[in-house]
Amino acid sequence: MTATDLELAYDLALANRILVRHGVLDAFGHVSARAASAPDHFLLSRNKAPALVEPADILLHGADGSAGQGERLYLERFLHAEIYRARPDVMAIVHSHSPAVIPFGIVEVDLEPVIHTAGFLAEGVSRFDTRAEFGETDLLIRNSKMGASLAGSLGASSVALMRGHGSVAVGASVQHATYRAIYTEMNARVLSTALALGSVATLSSAEGLAADVTNSGQIERLWAVWGADVRFAEYYDTLSPVAASEGFPAGMPS
Template sequence: MVNITALLSTLITSNHILHYHNVLDAMGHVSVRNPNTNTTFFIALQLGPAVLSGREDIGEYNIADGSPLTGTVGGYAERYIHSEILKRYPDVNAVVHSHAEDVLPYTVLNVDVEPVYHMAGFLGGTVPNFDIEDTYFEDDPRDLLVNNPRLGAALAQTFGVNETQPTGPAHTTVLQRGHGFVTIAQTVEEVTDFAYYAASNARVQTNALLLKAAMGGGGNVKCLTQQERKDAANMNRWIAFKPWRQWVKEVERSGMYINELGTPPLDS
């Protein structure tokens, strides 16, 4: 049995880390599968990530349909992003949804997100862009929110199927047109790493494109090769705890955040 207090402490700190590094605004969220039931997941209630501080700030919901367990009142309308991904992919245990402004331009331009340095190899060969307009029913409000199981299932399907591991996704990250991005992983620490470096890679790619334009269009933006992406992705997964330890210390020493459940585990 997994220590749920330690798991929720990790979830709280992930929210703090991603807020501290401008990956999550007041609306972003992180979730984690309950490993002791495998049928529910934890996510903050309707709170900004910076003010999440204790057990009472976290809801528990059924993966099957996103419905709250007894005792959970309210929560994010977009929790169906999380429930539908966790339902579709048994190998995924943690999800981040972000509106990071570094990534947003790539959701509305015909410019692919590409891994341009080694810490972003997990982005893989392609990063799909989910356009919710393609999924709307005629009477749906066009607010770009994934706020029901049908829309959540359509977004989850965009992650595809891993050819060598049918219970896993083909992609770790999916853009959302005019909205943000979602990234998924096996642990909270790993998904925090992926979300941070997805935004970081977008900044590097944007700067490279701007520099290219300033040079009159000369020079190439050389992205990682397919083999480099594969090998760097393997590296990304085993090294995730190195930045995690540093990020935990940063948010604790910043004085900006409260984690009533204590310092999360610093080792895998």
């Protein structure tokens, strides 16, 4: 990996822990980034629970989802590979099973933006159902064909709901995709609460777009707060990503 890819590896490890802290990831789910050294490749952890991912776990994956020989890889790496192939603008992807979002993938109620921090949802949330094309499966994205179908359903949206499974959120950076995944979950919780109370006043498309432009300029502030909130940051912030390229520490403090 190049020095820039090593910095991305650091960000990906941090993103995994931030997303766990915010209830978006648990023992499952994953975060990837398009490789700086080879735009048709991407960086993704070896198969590991997100809360335990360290920079040294991040592997360079080929355009077909392949990685180092003998490595145990995430089964659903194909969803990352095919979204990157279909969307040159996407630089990072979060796949999660966040609990407040899943219900919107199994009912006919749209996941519309109701909080300004989720204004990006105003562009529309896509839906993907494995059963429509692949019949009765375990719902996992197990190969390139399924990944390409998901990417096609995502289209130009920033979020796609996966029936009975979870969702994907994409962004222009690791920080951006992490932001979108967290606020998609938060918006889903608020919307569910509001729907139980009565009719809901959602953001208009114009409001959502305007809010998204404003909030996208504040992601560095959020990232600083979120990073400080996990012990991972306290451990690794003593090292710059470039210094860490000499060899990431082997273990985490207990």
